[in-house]
Amino acid sequence: MPTLNEYLLMGGLLFAIGLCGVMIRTNIIVILMSLEMMLSAANLTLVAFWRFGGGEGLPAQSYNAQVMVFFVITVAAAEVAVGLAIIVALFRSRQTVEVKELRSMKG
């Protein structure tokens, strides 16, 4: 059976991949996808702590952690809808999704 540390390591690695993606990619849609990945990694960590929260490998008594994950997923879905609407508006006015070319605020 896996230990809590293994789950935390997997969540942390997924978060690190998402963070790396946000930094190295220039396509704004892929940046948004990497953000989604980071949110999901945080969810995995939260559920792992719930599963081991009772000590000795038993789950926690209350289901607060899963309720919080449910809320996080809902907010993430709303965030994606608004983010993609902004990207579409941006594309219509600038004809690009490359962050390298979106620098009208750069001095």
Place this chain on the structure above:
Amino acid sequence: MSLLFYIFSGLMLGFGLMVIVCRNPLSSALCLVISFLGLAALFVTLNAYFISVIQILVYTGAVMVLFLFIIMLLDIREEKSKDWNLLALGGGVIVLFGFVAQLISVLGGFDEGKQKMVPFPEDLSHEDVKMIGVEIFTNYNFHLQVLGVLLLVATIGVVVLSRQQGKEGSENN
């Protein structure tokens, strides 16, 4: 059990890495779908069945379809320049390795985390949807209503964003 854990973790991390390596946004989106399926399987191994199902329904069912729809609507092709931005690439890799080193050093000293998982208590194993429902509609009822307002605001915001853009577009033409 342990073998399945490693298979699905590998699937999740491997395709997660493919998301940021692929040059084509379309293949990135499809890799992200598989990555999220692996994540949902990990939720099943953690006995969080409800979370696993809404992960599949919301992320791979709704969010990723929205991503694919936008990528195809805007007709975004593969990036033309083959060379990576070296500064950003170096920074990203340094942050990646720094984060992983920090993670390993913290987890190494975290004794609570060394506990092995024991099988889920039998009397609770099919109760999670009921327990989450009770929790949401008693202790977190107000939060749920706030969340409903948030979704309404997001819907209105999206409609306003696309309408305003349409108006400007018709003025320009």
